[in-house]
Amino acid sequence: MARRTTAPPASRDSGYVDLRSYGAIGDGRTVALIAEDGSVDWLPIPSLDSIPVFARLLDADGGGAIALAPVEPFTVKRRYVPATNVLETTFTTDSGVARVTDALVTGVAGRLPWVELARRIEGVDGDVKFRWKVAPGSRLGSASPWIDVTTHGQVIRIDGVTIAVRGIDNGARRSGNQAIAGTFTTAAGSLHQVTVVGTSNEPLHLPDPGNVDRGIDRTIENWRAWSREFNYDGPWSDAVQRSALALKLLIFSPTGAIAAAATTSLPESLAGGKNWDYRFAWVRDLAYTVTALIRFGLREETHGSVSWLLRTIRDNGPDLHVFYTLDGDVPSGVEEHDMAGWRGNKPVVTGNPAGGQLQLGVYGDLFDVMRRYVEAGNILDAETGRLLAEVADTTCDAWHRQDHGMWELPDVHHYTSSKMGCWSALDNAVKLCELGQIPGSAARWAAxxxxxxxxxxxxxxxxxxxxxxxxxxxxxxxxxxxxxxxSGFERGPRMASTIDAIRDELGAGPLLYRYSGVQAEEATFVSCAFWAAAALACVGRQDDAVALMDELVDLGNDVGLYSEMIDAESHAFLGNFPQGLSHLALVNTAITIEELSRD
Structure with missing residues (x-):
């Protein structure tokens, strides 16, 4: 899906590009971000939540990148290969045209046991000279890479990570003591390849370049096979499918956890300060994701995510935490790193301070997951039934308490949406009990x-x-x-007038800020605007909902991705990227509008 014609790439202001410039690819374990100018500016190895080896996104000088671009000035047109997360970039120069296909390669049986970033370069017309460089960074200021010469060629080592560069007709050579680089020139019909493979504290497999090239095609087919199982033919179907593919990038296949975003420390404001790590699994996000997965008929991801959540709650109980690591543990605090930050916005952190907060809305999120799972035709086991009954009993008491609210604020209050979340938890607990799925006192929960x-x-x-x-x-x-x-708490005149009040005070065109007074601190929050469209549909204002949705769908970048926040005036992206909650809000709003239009 391409949203614009050929254009110059976003400029690198002091070494950085606009966040709108990035496309994302993944393999079920990690995610790479690729700028319009061909530079891979973000790639953790081996996993999404690892300390990134390539992090130019957060430090233009020392973060590390995998650069690949024509030597001459060029224009760019991008798209995803249809129904895939494989990115295709066409570079046009005065002398010719060449196409780059980027994939994090997957294997015959799923993800590979190593990271394999393959970049296929095909000559389309004329000749185009390319320059490339694989230069790992300092792993957020913690280590130095060095080139090691082995019997099978050169590798780059850095703090347990081993990286090798393979390829076809790419002119590879050593570049100093810490990087590998090369040049080549395409011609019409020519084929070149630059492939980066990596492992962490494991031996490294050096793939045959011919197998890698076939692997790119296999990866395309693997994504298309997944997309063929995807079932949605309602309005905004292209945007919904792209959002579903973006969400698939955030599903951590080793466990079934769902990351909130692929990055850390991208600021919510150009003034800096609100920089968090979102490479964790929020119960809230999983609840919204399961809603979408069920609607799309994606049974394996649905069951995997629900099973991960229940297993993680049991392992880390009895308290229900706001979020967990992708491996299913309770996060352990925040570490700040001595890095420049995106466009100088500090801090750069790993970890998130909200882990120890009380957020009552999480009870509603859990029960929403379980109700939808059961309504999709699944059966809860006895142990899960008892666990949910205990959580429902806890909710009966906990709703009286003050908490930090959905927005993870430092001040505790009786937040309205938290109380509504507790209402939703008990409403769903009653329904599950009536369906014979959980034991307990439905009468108490209803009261x-x-x-x-x-x-x-x-x-x-x-x-x-x-x-x-x-x-x-x-x-x-x-x-x-x-x-x-x-959620069903209110679909009458009170919700209708609340929508109007919120849009009047917090609105900026079609977009919305999160809450009163935050306009001075951060940009608009993408999800909130989609929530407004869904709420409009729920109170019967279908035409208004559709009109707002049409405006919001057009605010993604050229390949249909969304960040956490959008500047109200410039529409520049801010916050972590790609942001699962933004894509979830698009998907679930489209589903809500489509379903209510049939009533």
């Missing part, structure tokens, strides 16, 4: 559910603002309340 509803209506509704407020006693607004049109 507490109704008590939460009454408390919210009395304490969190503002007659003056005609809206549900941010938290009890506040007159501020919170866009996360929009989630509770689809």
């Amino acid at each position: 507490e559910r109704d008590a939460i509803k009454e408390w919210v209506e009395e304490n969190c509704w503002s007659e003056e603002r005609q809206a549900y407020t941010f938290y009890a006693g506040s007159d501020d607004l919170d866009a996360s309340i929009l989630l509770h049109g689809p």
Whole structure:
């Protein structure tokens, strides 16, 4: 899916490019980000949550990159090979045209046991001279790469990671003591290849370049086979399928966990300061993802993600945590690294400080996952039933407490959307009990559910603002309340007027800020705008929902990807990328609008 004609690549301002410039590829274990100018500026090895070996994204000088581009000035046109996460970039110069196909190669039986980034360069017309360089960085300021000469050729080693460069007619040579580089010139019909393979604390397999080339084609077919199982023929189908493919990049296949984003430390504001690591699995994001996976008929990913969540909760219980590592552990704090940061925005961190917070909405997220899983025709085991009954009992007491809210804020309050999340948890617990899937006291859960509803209506509704407020006693607004049109908490006049109040105060064109007063600190939050469209559909304003959705779908980048945030004026991307929640919001809003249009 290409959204524009051939254009010059985004400029590298002080060594960095706009976040809109990036396309993403992956293999089920890690993700690479490739700029329009052909540079791979982000690639953790071996896993998505590893310390990245190539991190020019966060440090233009020392982060490391895999550069590949024509020597002459050029223009670029990009697309994903249809129905895949394989990126195709066409470079045009005054002397010719060449096409680069980038893939993180997958094997016959799924992901390879090593990372294999393959770059196939084909001459299309005339001749184009290319220059390339594989230059690992300092692993966020922790180590130095060096070239080691072995009996099978040169490798680059850095802090346990071993990297080799293979290829076809690529002119490879040593470049100093820390990099491998080369040049070649394409001609019409010519074939060249630059392939980077890597492992961490494991032996390294050196693939045959011919096998790699066949592997690119196999990877394309593997993605297309997955896409053939994908089932959605409603409105905005191209954007929905691209978002589904983006979400597939964030599913960590070794465990079934779903990462919130592929990166860390990309700022939510050009002023800096709000830089977090999103390479963890949030229960909230998994809940929304399962909704989409079920709707698309993707049974294996659905079961894998649900099983991972339940296993992880049991292993780290009894408390339900907000998020977990991709391996299913409880995260351990934050480490700050001495790196420049994207365009000088610090800090660069690994870890996320929200791990120890109380966020009551997570109870609603868990039960939403389980209800949808059961409604899709699945059966819960007895141990899971008992676990969920215990969580429902906990929710009956916990909803009275103050928490940090969905936005992981430092101040605790009786956040309205948290109470609504507890309402949703108990409402779904009652339904699961009535379906015979979990034991327990449905009567108690129903009584507490109704008590939460009454408390919210009395304490969190503002007659003056005609809206549900941010938290009890506040007159501020919170866009996360929009989630509770689809949840069923409120689909009547109160939700309708809340939507209008939120869009009036927090709106910036079709986009929305997260909550009152945050406009001075960060850009608009992409998900919130999609939530508004879904909420509009839930209150019966179908035409408004469709019109808003049409505007939002056009705000992705040239290959259909979304970041966490978008600047209201320039539409520049901010925050971590690609952001799962943004793509989930697009997908689930499209599903909501499509389903309600049939009612």
